[in-house]
Amino acid sequence: MTSEVEIDAYRLMHWMNARKMTPKMVAKRSDVDFTVISDLAVGQANKRISADETSRIADVLNIGIGDLVFENQAAPDVIYMSKEEVLATCREIQRGGIHFYNYYSLPAPQGFIAPVLIDILCPPDQIPTQNNGHLEPAITINLGPGHIQGLWSEKPTEDTYHPFYANKEEDSDWILGDSYLEPPYCPHTYARHSNEPTQILSYTIKSNLESFVNVSNAWSDKSYENMLSTINEDAFGGFALRTLMERHGYDAETLGKRVGVGDNSIPSFLGGDSTALSTDGLKKIALLLGCDYRLLMPNVKNVDRIGRSWCTVQDSRASIRRFKSYTVASMSVSPQHPDLMGLFFKVDKPETKGDLDLMDHSVTHYMVTGGNPIFRWEMPDGAVAEQSLADRDTLWVNAYVRCGFFGNGSLIKMGNGEGTTYLDHYEMSNTFDVPGALRRGRHDTSTWTPINE
Structure with missing residues (x-):
């Protein structure tokens, strides 16, 4: 019996667009029936095709078979x-x-x-x-x-x-x-x-360095050591600017003349003096080199000698505040790990009254640490669901799900970047017409050229 593979239409369209190949080109070069490719291209249901056909399509697009395989990524609320x-x-x-x-x-x-x-x-x-x-x-x-x-x-x-x-x-x-x-x-x-x-x-949580580590693991040892030799952790802005200057063909003298900064400003910045260039100067450089000027600015750190960031009980207690209809207290946070967070959460309000006043941009975990709060959330059809909770019961809540807690109890809230990461926010901030791009990108199976050409 011939083995079959379920093709993900969105992945197929992505790679055809990335390789600038039309469905006709892919069909001809892979010797796969054009109707199969075109049906996927117009957004029809994912299709099962033979492993051999999948391999031939992948070869034409210069990718692995796994880059085309459908994976059910639907997640509950x-x-x-x-x-x-x-x-x-x-x-x-x-x-x-x-x-x-x-x-x-x-x-x-x-x-x-x-x-x-x-x-x-x-x-x-x-x-x-x-x-x-x-x-x-x-x-x-x-x-x-x-x-x-x-x-x-x-x-x-x-x-x-x-x-x-x-x-x-x-x-x-x-x-x-x-x-x-x-x-x-x-x-x-x-x-x-x-x-x-x-x-x-x-x-x-997943490291934001993981994808870079995976890619760089394919480099030669020499290339990897070359990369490490260029990094200056204490002056990362200077390191980033040096890589951009190398990429775009500027040295300190020619870059300084183009953006109109002092003769020693760029060499000093490259040498580790983060104050040598003003924010306006960094913005001028960013416009010239086509980069995000925020990458060149010094970051803020709150870590100890071995990189830990602490929040004592006393620190949490000092942070107690009202947030919407809840009382909360902070846990440890760090600019070095913007997606990673925790919060002590206290619920004390009527069981039957109140709005669904919580909605996070990324996945959230809750664990009940006392009492018997009630959790309610808005389902995709607009109806409101309810779950009674007890000590050490736990919840996983997806991104942008409107929800709330009622009654009396305490919880721990934890979150990471599974949903929207801080890197996603950076990318959105640099994207023209963000809502338009995101609306078009959702389940997009449009090809970059008319389907029959």
Whole structure:
């Protein structure tokens, strides 16, 4: 029996447009019936064709077969997972010869990332066995009730082996403990600080560097080292400008003359002096080189010696505020990880009154930490659905779903960039007629040239 492949019409159209090839060209060069290609091109349902035909089309477009295969990426608006369902995902982690952690998964659709709930089991009299770190950044919260002894280096030092505190005060019913963000490849491991049991909630998200790492893994070692030798992390704007000047054929003298800045301004900027060029000067350079001037500006950092960003219980408490119909308190945030966030959330309002007053631009996770709030959300047909919640019940909520909580309770809210990332916002800010481009791009199967030509 001949194996078949389901072709994704949108992917096929994308690659035909990118390669500037018409359906007739693809049909002729791949020896696949023109009606198959044209039916896809006018937006008819995804078709199953033979693996051999798929391979021939992929060869013509100079892509892999996987670039054409249909994957059902439809995601629900909301996923509810009870405490019992979360506990059923338990898996034991052995490390250093002992039962080290229990891991539990929170809900997410296939292909999406979800936080994990972790029992800390390493005893307090033992230095915990270290892990190797990972590319993906993460936010982690001590849920209590006990403190944690954390280690963020291979060997304990004063600033890398210290407590990670739980909240022991009256507001521990909703502000549970310290939180922090960890950078890529930061080793991290945890033990109990005393015999008191404790848990963490950790959200390890996809790194925005992942696609670059995947692409650059195909480079030669020499090319990769050439790239690393050009980077100046402490003066990234200068590094970025130097790469653009190389790309567009300018040196410091010719660029300075074209934009009318002082003789030493550009060499100083390239050397690491971020104040050598004014914002107006950077904008002039951006117009000349066709770049986003914000890439050349110095970034803001709030990290410690090893790249962590901390928010203590006291910091969270100091941030308490009203937000719409809720009381909230901040967790750790960092300009280095704009998509990664957490929030302590308190609900105290009538069960039957109030608007659906929440709607996030990216995926959101909620875990109930106390009480019995009610969650309501607007479904695609406009009807309002409802889910009663209890302690340690969890929710996954898709981007731009209008929703709200009612009654009484407390939750932890966590989010990443699955939906709209900060990089997407940058791209939107640079796109002409953003609404028009996005409307046209949704499920677009238009070809770049008339279908029969």
